[in-house]
Amino acid sequence: MPGLPPISVREPGTTPPPNTRSSSALPEFIIAHEIGGGGIYYPEYGINTINYFVPGAAYYVKVDGNTNFTFPACAGASIVSAHKPLRPQNNTPWYKINYTGVSHTVVFAEGATSQLEQGDVIGAFTQLGSCTGIANITPGTAAGLNVFGDDITTGPIDGYANGEPLNFKVFRPGCATQYNLDVVYDPSSPNAEGIFSVNGLSIITNLTMGASNIAVHSLNNLNIYPNPSKGIFNITGKSLNQDIEVVVFNTHGQVVYQQKPIQSNKIDLSDQPRGIYFIKFITGTSLKIEKVVVE
Known part of the structure; x- marks a missing residue:
């Protein structure tokens, strides 16, 4: 993808670019995230878990102004193989994570992750207790998390509803303990209200950990x-x-x-x-x- 370093279209034999900030990225470009997967490319915060765009995969790209993206022509004998969406490694008790086609991207800035430990995992949870996305944390490095919404074509609720408050927990493998997170949103981010919005973008600048608490809903008998x-x-x-x-x-x-x-x-x-x-x-x-x- 010319003009959008360090990310590019995957070609045979290429190596994924490093996860670093890019001062030469297109000024109109803001963020891209994988549809149905955990990949995020956000050069302003040095986040690149997409690594490279894959022909045949789907991405949501947000730009500030008119921008053209030109993919190179496919070679005559080239075959596009099936793409498996990126999924973060999951070593938590939150085994079942619902990946759907709609999501809201949440960025934990360096100041927020610096308060955590190496190996910590942040998860997003609906009010019903379903885990809808995780991010593995390196302290002092910004982390991106795709929070997945409900797929309206299915019967059960399998993700966040539009307008539902976002909730986060952190799992610490060293002591096998999970904690609730209280977070502070950057008021200048597009979605600073702390509620789920399809294709939304929220930035968390600070957080505090509280005692682990799995809510028991008294309304479950309705x-x-x-x-x-x-x-x-x-x-x-x-x-x-x-x-x-x-x-x-x-x-x-x-x-x-x-x-x-x-x-x-x-x-x-x-x-x-x-x-x-x-x-x-x-x-x-x-x-x-x-x-x-x-x-």
């Missing part, structure tokens, strides 16, 4: 049926007697229904277009999100 439905969803469960707020939003993150506190065991979305919606139940200490379909 059930919704039928699903799919024509728009009327019934709610059952012992938690209905709590002071619960109900918020429903569409796949664009727009709120289409809200009750505070919940006043009925039915949610009526019959006036909404057919499609996928997310129902969020909220108390002072717990949160539960369910994906529903209006036929």
